Amino acid sequence: MSPTPLISSVRVLGAQAERHEEILTSDALEFIRRLDSAFADRRLEVLKERSRRTAHPVSGTPLDFSRATAAVRADTDWRVAPPAPGLTDRRVEITGPPERRMAINALNSGAKVWMADFEDATAPTWNNVIGGQLNLLDAIERRIDFTTPEGKDYRLGAELATIMVRPRGWHLLEEHLEIDGRPVSASLVDFGLYFFHCAQRQIDAGHGPYFYLPKLENRTEARLWNDIFVFAQDLLGIPRGTVRATVLIETITAALEMEEVLYELREHSAGLNAGRWDYLFSLIKTFGHRTDFQLPDRAKVTMTAPFMRAYTELLVRTCHRRGAHAIGGMAVRRIAAPPTSEGVRSNVAVALRYFEARLRGRGAVGLNGLMEDAATAEIARVQIWQWLRHGRVDRSTVTDLLDAECAALEAEDPQAFVLEAREVFVDSALSVQLPLFFTPEAYTRHLVRRVPAQVNA
Missing domain, CATH: 3.20.20.360 (Malate synthase, domain 3)
Structure with missing residues (x-):
């Protein structure tokens, strides 16, 4: 309209x-x-x-309390x-x-x-x-x-x-x-x-x-x-x-x-x-x-x-x-x-499955017996990014886990937004520069002017 x-x-x-x-x-x-x-x-x-x-990340100098507001x-x-x-x-x-x-x-x-x-x-x-x-x-x-x-x-x-x-x-x-x-x-x-x-x-x-x-x-x-x-x-x-x-x-x-x-x-x-x-x-x-x-x-x-x-x-x-x-x-x-193999797998699974649910209009999602929201997905995807950056995890390991989780999700629900969720994961967790939030880009590219059938107002 x-x-x-x-x-x-x-x-x-x-x-x-x-x-x-x-x-x-x-x-x-x-x-x-x-x-x-x-x-x-x-x-x-x-x-x-x-x-x-x-644009000017913290280097060796620690953050500290502001001198300008010491009087407060x-x-x-x-x-x-x-x-x-x-x-x-x-x-x-x-x-x-x-x-x-x-x-x-x-x-x-x-x-x-x-x-x-x-x-x-x-x-x-x-x-x-x-x-x-x-x-x-x-x-x-x-x-x-x-x-x-x-x-x-x-x-x-x-x-x-x-x-x-x-x-x-x-x-x-x-x-x-x-x-x-x-x-x-x-x-x-x-x-x-x-x-x-x-x-x-x-x-x-x-x-x-x-x-x-x-x-x-x-x-x-x-x-x-x-x-x-x-x-x-x-x-x-x-x-x-x-x-x-x-x-x-x-x-x-x-x-x-x-x-x-x-x-x-x-x-x-x-x-x-x-x-x-x-x-x-x-x-x-x-x-x-x-x-x-x-x-x-x-x-x-x-x-x-x-x-x-x-x-x-x-x-x-x-x-x-x-x-x-x-x-x-x-x-x-x-x-x-160090990160464990289960920790890596869990982060990949939780982030991907949350992204997919959010793209269907659900912001609070039951995963592994816990109710998760965007904060869980954010920490999961930035941990993957950090571990990759410092060589704690191989990129091939992460992509293999991502492919396996995508296949499992598609088998569970052929109507799931698997490709879109994978795209959000790759953009937000596997990029060279860490996006500050996954939510703005996912919103603009996948949710704007689209009303998922599963929305329950």
């Missing part, structure tokens, strides 16, 4: 599906336009700064805002995509908080993105339900988890929505549509618009989000400080600016979260060219490893010092040195 202009400078390029008009209203799109007008240039500056750092760290008086309604008890949290059945199960799970994940756990087809927004709206209105073809009903119970939304990261675009002929930041789309439709509804229900912020790399990126929160609250007449956000500390650079991140977001802060897989992923991206930062099988690098323990202990100390929640978990295993 041809794109239809809904308001002067905004065009929806994605196919219209049932009830999409409830989310893609003229007022909601105007709100997105206002966000884009105010913050699109600053987002580009953030990405330029990331590119600049990537030394000032013992400032604190973040107190816990918001519905966020006082965060001992158990659950995460998953805002897919209808999974949303009901998460809200009914007994967990105190549900992170509705538009990033790692959602394959960003247009139907998944807008369908997820509809599911959140229906959940807040308590009208969400689901019946399987076998007749099993899913309904909301009496006690529900508090909703926190994780928008996609700054590096991603939403190519189904254009403003002045260019795609819009996926972060602003996910945040803006939810905030416009659900912020006041959540306040009326006794909670508020709460968010998880992924992939931040420094205090400047936290300041950008804080300014967006202020702008959005002012625009809709919502008191400042109503928004609360938990930042995932999942990059090595953000780990060195934890206090600064809390400081920038302090009136909107809901704490910090330790993200194991993405933190390891960031470590390899930052130091992968160095021989002294090689890691063993990903399953053996757990929170008890000294560098991971230091990271989580710093996060806890930082949060407690500033009156913020520290969210995260521990695992118990020891580190081993």
Whole structure:
């Protein structure tokens, strides 16, 4: 179908599906336009700064805490805002995509908080993105339900988890929505549509618009989000400080600016979260060219490893010092040195199978008895890249394993997107230069303007 202009400078390029008009209203799109007008240039500056750092990788000089913000760290008086309604008890949290059945199960799970994940756990087809927004709206209105073809009903119970939304990261675009002929930041789309439709509804229900912020790399990126929160609250007449956000500390650079991140977001802060897989992923991206930062099988690098323990202990100390929640978990295993044959095989299999599922519109996938998302695939593919770079694994070994896994996947499902998934694996794990993320290229080449038949909104 041809794109239809809904308001002067905004065009929806994605196919219209049932009830999409409830989310893609003229007022909601105007709100997105206002966000884009105010913050699109600053987002580009953030990405330029990331590119600049990537172009000058860390050599022998270690990363360190910033001298420029020493006063912020030394000032013992400032604190973040107190816990918001519905966020006082965060001992158990659950995460998953805002897919209808999974949303009901998460809200009914007994967990105190549900992170509705538009990033790692959602394959960003247009139907998944807008369908997820509809599911959140229906959940807040308590009208969400689901019946399987076998007749099993899913309904909301009496006690529900508090909703926190994780928008996609700054590096991603939403190519189904254009403003002045260019795609819009996926972060602003996910945040803006939810905030416009659900912020006041959540306040009326006794909670508020709460968010998880992924992939931040420094205090400047936290300041950008804080300014967006202020702008959005002012625009809709919502008191400042109503928004609360938990930042995932999942990059090595953000780990060195934890206090600064809390400081920038302090009136909107809901704490910090330790993200194991993405933190390891960031470590390899930052130091992968160095021989002294090689890691063993990903399953053996757990929170008890000294560098991971230091990271989580710093996060806890930082949060407690500033009156913020520290969210995260521990695992118990020891580190081993070289990659094992099983570790290599597992990484190839998990990455390939996750890529294939994501290309079919599934962002959270059960593999080997575990629910995996994009973070798992990212650490799996960058470990393969690192082991190849330093000669820990032969390229022929990896390609043989890849061919075998492709054959097995095709035998299991002749309709599987095996060739496309293999292409994503080769591009993201076997290239000379390591792509920072597999998601942008896979999205642009395989998901844009295609609605997989398996999508379940």
